[in-house]
Amino acid sequence: MGSLTCDWCEERFEPFLDDALSAGERARLLGHVDDCDACRGLLEELRVVDALLLEPRTIELPENFTFATMADVHAMPLPCARRAPIAALLAAYIAGAWSLVGAAFLIIPQHMTAFVQHTLAVTSTVLAALGGIGHVFAHLGDRGDMSSWTTVAGGVILADALVVVAVVAALRFVRPRIVERLRW
Numbered sequence: 785m786g787s788l789t790c791d792w793c794e795e796r797f798e799p800f801l802d803d804a805l806s807a808g809e810r811a812r813l814l815g816h817v818d819d820c821d822a823c824r825g826l827l828e829e830l831r832v833v834d835a836l837l838l839e840p841r842t843i844e845l846p847e848n849f850t851f852a853t854m855a856d857v858h859a860m861p862l863p864c865a866r867r868a869p870i871a872a873l874l875a876a877y878i879a880g881a882w883s884l885v886g887a888a889f890l891i892i893p894q895h896m897t898a899f900v901q902h903t904l905a906v907t908s909t910v911l912a913a914l915g916g917i918g919h920v921f922a923h924l925g926d927r928g929d930m931s932s933w934t935t936v937a938g939g940v941i942l943a944d945a946l947v948v949v950a951v952v953a954a955l956r957f958v959r960p961r962i963v964e965r966l967r968w
């Protein structure tokens with residue numbers, strides 16, 4: 785049989801992993817690997833690499849894999865998963881916006897009177913123009929008081945309100961099925 789060298793084994797690692805060695809060569813190679821840490825380590829590395837490369841090809845899917853997967857997908861409560869985030873975002877926005885407004889009233893009430901007037905003026909403009917964030921800010925710019933944070937805040941809140949309206953409208957008209965579940 786003769787002594788096996790590491791070179792002799794390394795040449796046969798690939799055929800060994802491909803199960804292409806004769807029974808005799810396979811036995812001799814395994815005998816060497818048992819005693820040789822270097823070859824055992826190398827063979828393990830090759831085995832891992834081969835497993836990574838070959839697994840996608842050799843893995844056997846169950847007969848009904850596609851059907852079962854699609855059934856799982858259909859069983860998922862997708863609309864419900866979307867409902868909570870949207871509702872939570874709207875609630876958080878509204879709560880945050882009105883908290884800001886309430887705090888502003890407490891801190892600088894004299895400015896909030898102007899804020900309300902600005903808001904009403906902007907609202908009428910928006911309604912006249914049938915919405916559009918650009919109109920809000922164009923209007924604010926024309927008034928020449930963009931430095932007034934109350935006006936900016938009013939515009940931001942109105943713009944966001946328009947976004948909310950747009951989202952609601954989209955849900956109502958583009959996604960009627962989801963609206964059914966949302967029960968606005």
Ligand SMILES: [Zn+2]
Pocket residue numbers: 789790793816820822823824
């Ligand atoms: Zn060796």
